[in-house]
Amino acid sequence: MAITENDLHSFVDGMLSDERTVVVEQWLAEHPDDAAKVQKWFEQNEALQHMFAMPEEDLTDISYENDEALIMAMSKKAEQAEQDAKPKKQWFDWRMIAAAFPMLIIGGITGSLGTLQYAERQSDMDGFAYVQNLPEVSRASFAIYSGEKKHPVEVRSVDDKEHLIAWLGKRIDKKLTPPDLTSKGFNLFGGRILPLEGKPSAMLMYEDITGERLTLVIGQNKNNEDTSFSFAQKDGIQTFYWIDQEFGYAISGKMSRVQMEAIANVVYEQL
Amino acid sequence: MDDFEKNLLQLLPNLRRYALSLSASVGDAEDLLHDCLEKAFANKSKWRGGSIKSWAMTIMTNQFRNRLRKKTNSPPTVSIDEVSIASNDAVSDPLEMDKILTAIDQLPEDNRAVLMLVVLENYSYLEISKMLNIPMGTVMSRLSRARNMIAEILDGHNIVSFRRPS
Numbered sequence: 001m002a003i004t005e006n007d008l009h010s011f012v013d014g015m016l017s018d019e020r021t022v023v024v025e026q027w028l029a030e031h032p033d034d035a036a037k038v039q040k041w042f043e044q045n046e047a048l049q050h051m052f053a054m055p056e057e058d059l060t061d062i063s064y065e066n067d068e069a070l071i072m073a074m075s076k077k078a079e080q081a082e083q084d085a086k087p088k089k090q091w092f093d094w095r096m097i098a099a100a101f102p103m104l105i106i107g108g109i110t111g112s113l114g115t116l117q118y119a120e121r122q123s124d125m126d127g128f129a130y131v132q133n134l135p136e137v138s139r140a141s142f143a144i145y146s147g148e149k150k151h152p153v154e155v156r157s158v159d160d161k162e163h164l165i166a167w168l169g170k171r172i173d174k175k176l177t178p179p180d181l182t183s184k185g186f187n188l189f190g191g192r193i194l195p196l197e198g199k200p201s202a203m204l205m206y207e208d209i210t211g212e213r214l215t216l217v218i219g220q221n222k223n224n225e226d227t228s229f230s231f232a233q234k235d236g237i238q239t240f241y242w243i244d245q246e247f248g249y250a251i252s253g254k255m256s257r258v259q260m261e262a263i264a265n266v267v268y269e270q271l
Numbered sequence: 272m273d274d275f276e277k278n279l280l281q282l283l284p285n286l287r288r289y290a291l292s293l294s295a296s297v298g299d300a301e302d303l304l305h306d307c308l309e310k311a312f313a314n315k316s317k318w319r320g321g322s323i324k325s326w327a328m329t330i331m332t333n334q335f336r337n338r339l340r341k342k343t344n345s346p347p348t349v350s351i352d353e354v355s356i357a358s359n360d361a362v363s364d365p366l367e368m369d370k371i372l373t374a375i376d377q378l379p380e381d382n383r384a385v386l387m388l389v390v391l392e393n394y395s396y397l398e399i400s401k402m403l404n405i406p407m408g409t410v411m412s413r414l415s416r417a418r419n420m421i422a423e424i425l426d427g428h429n430i431v432s433f434r435r436p437s
Contacts, residue, residue, distance in 0.1 A: 044418060052292045068272075070308070071279055074309060254333075256381055
């Protein structure tokens with residue numbers, strides 16, 4: 001039976017059964033090139049294991065006495081961040097509102113004038129594209145929102161998933177069924193509305209158990225033409241996008257291209 | 272200290288070693304470790320009581336990849352002084368150590384992470400496949416590329432010695 005390179009790696013890493021180990025040893029005895037290769041890999045393993053052996057306190061200048069303090073400091077920092085992320089209670093002070101009342105009247109008048117001017121400008125702005133293309137919106141929204149601690153999404157899935165789906169679906173005029181990415185380790189976290197070429201698009205955010213996030217943007221344009229999968233990479237963010245009939249889809253994340261493509265395939269199959 | 276914190280404290284030497292094996296300097300490794308711990312605590316509620324080691328190692332791998340992508344394409348630098356602190360001087364020949372460090376610093380980050388998870392942390396290929404959410408074939412090809420690249424470099428190609436004149 002032929003021995004594959006995977007067998008050789010498994011042999012070096014001690015991951016073969018006893019029977020298979022014997023077979024590989026026989027193979028190596030008859031194949032000096034493979035034997036030399038395996039010998040080098042053994043030496044690499046040994047060197048790396050020596051170089052990165054678990055440090056012992058007395059052999060290094062690094063102090064490990066503070067490990068407990070480090071863990072507690074990180075824990076406290078996370079607690080503080082969580083506290084900061086909680087919405088503050090709004091306290092209404094009627095005296096402040098009374099004091100502001102004259103200003104509200106003045107503001108209302110000037111605001112109305114402003115609205116008239118805005119309405120005139122609005123006709124000129126119809127069709128104005130906030131951002132011209134799908135992958136750029138997807139990438140930018142991932143960059144802006146995926147690291148956001150307080151408000152990464154407008155509606156969290158855990159709070160009201162049905163409302164989230166109905167709301168986003170209504171805004172993009174599509175019966176929306178968020179793709180199930182649990183097979184890839186990601187769960188639906190929430191969503192928000194984004195502007196895309198002057199129209200609302202839906203952004204769904206997913207998260208895995210390590211907190212790694214990815215976003216899926218779904219935008220609508222009746223003039224779309226179908227495209228195949230395309231890939232873009234910028235600032236370390238990978239984006240897969242495609243257009244299927246009148247809807248465009250873009251997935252952005254910081255995973256490898258292989259992982260992103262696998263996820264994009266799962267999304268494509270479900271939409 | 273709760274179970275989560277105790278588990279992480281116990282795991283800290285492993286996490287520190289993995290960070291060192293991924294980084295070009297002790298400073299980078301400590302930064303990576305801190306990023307990893309910060310992310311772990313921020314996602315504490317998502318830990319479901321399973322293997323915290325795999326979970327934390329996955330976080331570190333992701334942080335490592337994200338940090339590298341943020342960096343400019345400056346060439347890797349290795350401080351021998353720093354490395355001698357990081358290692359426990361079991362490899363006695365500094366030139367040999369220098370070559371190996373130079374070689375691993377030239378590995379693509381994904382290949383380096385798989386190699387270290389296999390060689391240092393003794394994860395099976397299947398475990399790594401699940402941790403990094405990549406097919407087994409990808410684990411094997413990354414491992415293979417890492418080993419063959421190191422072998423090529425150690426055989427004399429592309430060696431740039433960072434050893435300082437004494």
